[in-house]
Amino acid sequence: MAVVGEECPSAAWCAALLAAHGRLAAHLPQEAQEELWQESPDVSIAAAVVPPSGDLAKVPGGWRLSGRWTMASAARHAQWVLLASVENTPEGPRQRILAVPRADVRVHDTWRNAGLRGTGSHTLSVDGAFVPAHRAMTREDLLTGSADTEAARCHRVPFPLVASLLFVAPALGAARGALRAWTAITRERRTPDGLPALEDGTYQQVLARSSAEIDAAGLLLEGAAGRADRAADPAAQVPLNLRDCAVAIDLLVTAVERLYRSGGARGQDEDGDLQRFWRDVHAVAGHGSVQLAPAAAAYARQVMAVPAG
Template sequence: MPTTIHAALTRTVRTHDIAALGARYAAESEQARTLHPAVADAVVRAGFARHFVPAEFGGATGTFAELLDAVAVVGEGCTSAAWCAALQAAHGRLAAHLPRQGRADLWESGPDTPIAAAVVPPAGELTATPGGYLLTGRWDFASGVDHARWILLAAPEPADGGHRQRILAVPRADFSIHDTWRNSGLRGTGSHSVTVDATFVPEHRTVTREALAAGREEKDAARCHRIPYTLVASLIFAAPALGAARGALRAWTALAAGRTTAGGGRFFDDAVAQQTLALSSAEVDAAYLLLRRAAERADQAPLDDLPVALNMRDAVVAVEMLVGAVERLIRSGGARAQVDGEPLQRFWRDVHALAGHGALRLQPAAAAYGRWAAAEAGVR
C-alpha cells in the first residue's frame, strides 16, 4: 500500500502545528504529569485515534510510515505528546482485533475515540462467568489514561495446559485512575495506574493475546490489521524518540547561536561544536532511515515473510543512535542546556526514559536477530 495514501495525518499535524502547541504547554504538562487538555484534544483532532481504526467505523486504516512521520513531527515540540499520539494510534489497532460487536461498542459514536492500554505485563484476576468475565486488579503505566474513553487491560486466564493472556476492553465508567506517575522523563504522559473491581466484561469485548500476536486472518481485513504485533511494537515506541532528537538538535542550535567561545569567537566556529553538530545530526538522519525502512516493511513486505527480527533490530538500534546523539548535545550544551525549562534538558530526559521501555531493549532484539541470521545462513 503506497504510504502517500494516508498523508493526511502529517498534513493535519503540521496544519494545526501540534509540535508548537505541545512545546507551548510542555512545562504545564510536566507539572500536571499529564498532557495539557489543549494538547490532548489536538492529538485526537489530528487523527491519531482513528489512524488504525477499521474503515467500516470511519477509520483511516493508515500506514506505519505515515504514523512514524506524524509522530516525529509532534515529538519535535513535546515527546510526551508524541508518545501519547503514537500509543493512541497503536491501541486503536489492537482494539481492531476484538470481535465485531466489541469494535462497534468502542466506535459506535465515531472513530475519534482515545483508547489507553496496560497490556504488558498482564495483571489482575479473571473469572469466567456466563456471557463473559469478571475482572479485578491493578495495572500500572497506562499512558494517556486521563484523556481516554476506554482502556485495554491484559489479565492471565487459566487454560488447558497452563495460562494464556486475554485482553479486555473496559469503558471509562468501569475503572479508576490513581495519580501515581512520577518519573524523570516523559512526565507529561500521565502514565498512571488503574484499578478495576469485579467489573463484568462481555465476551465480545475480549481477545486473546495470541490473536494479537498473529494478526487478523480475515482476507478482507486491512493490511495494518493483518500483521503481527511483534513486527511493529518496537517501531511505534521508537517513533517519539525521533521527534525528540530532532527537537534536541533545534534546541542545541538555538543555544549555540547565542554562545561565544572563551576567546570571544563564535561558538559555531569552534571545531568541537562543529563536530558535535555534524555527528549528532547525521545520527538522527540515519536513525530515521532505519525507522522508515522498518515502517515500509510493515506496510509492504509479503505477509507470508514478515521480517520481525529485522524490524526489532532496526528500531532498537535507531533508538540507541538517537540517545547517543542527544547525549552528545547535552554534554556540549554547557550549564545553560541543563536549566529547568530549557527544552534540551527535557528532550534529554525524555529519550533516556523512552529508551528504557521493554520493547526497546537491545538484548532481546539482538537475540532475535541472531537467531534469524543463523537460520538464513543455514546454521543449526
C-alpha cells in the same frame, strides 16, 4: 509522530499509543468493535497490556476482572481501556486482553517520571468489573494478525512488526528538537577566546556527529515503516524491524547525550528545551520494547536459521 515529537514528545507518545490501541481493539470480535465505535470513529482507547496483571475469573456470559495495572498512558483521556490478565484454564494459563469502559476503571495519580512527564501514565485499578465474552481476545490474536484476507493490511500484519516503531518515533522527534535547541544555544555562545562557538572545531564535530546519527536513526525507522507497509512476508520482517528500532534508539540516545553534555549550563536550565528533550529520549530508551538484547537475539536466531548461500 516524529513531527509532533519535535515540539512535545509526551504528546507524540500519547498520539502514537492511542492510534496503536485502536488498532489492537480492531482484533476484538465484531460485536465489541460495534460497541466501541458505534457513535464515532474518534474513540480514545488506553491500554495496559504488558505485563498482564489482575485477577480474571470465568463467570456466566464473560469474566469478572479485578486488580491493578501500571503505566497506562493517556488513561485520563480515554473512553475505553484494554487490560491484559491471565485466565487459568484446564489447559494451562491463557492471556486475555479485555476492553473495559473507562467508567469501570479508577485512575491513580502515580506518574512522577523524570521523562515523558506529560503522558499521564498512571496506575489503573478495577474492582470486580464484569466483562462480557465478546469484549475479550487472546494475546495470540495480536501476535499473528488477522487471518481475514479482506482486512486492511494494518490489521493483517503481526503487531510486533510495528510495536517498537511506535515507541521510537517520538524519540526521533525529541532528538531533532534537541538538536534545534542545542544549535540555538550554541549560536549565542563564545569560546574563551571570544570567537563564536560554532567556529570552534569541538562544537562543529558535536553538530556533525549528532545530526548524522539522528538522520541515520530516521533512515532506519523509515525502512522499518516501509517493511510494515509493503513487505510480502510481514512476519519474516519482525526480527529486522526489532533490530533497526533498537539500534535507532541507541543512536538517538548517543546523539542527544552528546548535545546535552556540550550544551553548557544553559542547556541544563529546567525551563529550557534541551534538558526536556534529553529526559524524554532517555525515558523512551528505557522502555522494554526497544531494548537491544532481545532484538539482537531475535535477529540472530533468524540469521542462523537461514542457510548460507
